[in-house]
Amino acid sequence: MAIDGKPNAKGRSSGKPNSKAYRYINPPIDELWLHVTQGFLRSAAVFALSQNAMKVLLRLMDEHVSHNRRENGQLRVSQHQFADQCGIRYQSIPKAIREVEAVGLARVQRSGKLLGMDGPNLYRLTMYGDHTMTAPPTHEWKRYRTIDEAKKRIADYENRYLRDQGKHPNPAKTRKAAIEAAENVTEMGFANASTLRGDI
Numbered sequence: 589m590a591i592d593g594k595p596n597a598k599g600r601s602s603g604k605p606n607s608k609a610y611r612y613i614n615p616p617i618d619e620l621w622l623h624v625t626q627g628f629l630r631s632a633a634v635f636a637l638s639q640n641a642m643k644v645l646l647r648l649m650d651e652h653v654s655h656n657r658r659e660n661g662q663l664r665v666s667q668h669q670f671a672d673q674c675g676i677r678y679q680s681i682p683k684a685i686r687e688v689e690a691v692g693l694a695r696v697q698r699s700g701k702l703l704g705m706d707g708p709n710l711y712r713l714t715m716y717g718d719h720t721m722t723a724p725p726t727h728e729w730k731r732y733r734t735i736d737e738a739k740k741r742i743a744d745y746e747n748r749y750l751r752d753q754g755k756h757p758n759p760a761k762t763r764k765a766a767i768e769a770a771e772n773v774t775e776m777g778f779a780n781a782s783t784l785r786g787d788i
Contacts, residue, residue: 622653628715633691633729636738641687643674648694648711661695661712661719683746685709690745691738692728 615621628634637645647670651663671678688694692714699707712718714726732738 632732632738640684663711664708666708
């Protein structure tokens with residue numbers, strides 16, 4: 589069946605879909621759905637994400653559609669949910685969330701501690717309006733024109749986070765050199781290798 593087969597008054601193709609074709613190009617009527625623009629699909633921010641960060645983004649989009657697109661800004665996904673439902677190591681989840689936040693795909697309101705445990709964060713996807721139904725999408729992810737630019741933003745954001753936490757990025761070469769030095773010192777009986785390597 590040709591989609592452009594609907595005839596006009598002269599019996600020629602009008603270029604418009606016939607009534608039966610709409611079922612194939614319109615959103616489904618029997619399940620929840622979410623619109624995604626071509627600009628978003630082609631964006632540098634999306635292509636700059638790691639595999640774990642992409643899983644986080646998709647899980648947030650799933651949470652958004654699960655609430656019929658009415659809770660953006662109040663979306664709650666716990667780290668256990670990210671781990672169990674997305675197959676991400678628990679320890680890797682915070683960094684993946686920071687990636688999504690760094691390139692402006694989501695905004696995160698951190699909840700802090702709840703009864704001695706980490707409470708779920710609140711998330712807002714910037715490509716959609718928020719739960720108030722009055723605020724439009726903010727589209728911070730559109731700032732990045734190239735993948736390299738978006739990746740640099742992610743790296744800078746992570747380095748700043750580590751500095752704020754009193755940690756320091758340890759490049760692979762530096763790490764390897766530290767391990768070799770620790771092993772050499774340990775062989776001479778001066779110190780414990782795990783301490784020098786920074787394992788504890």
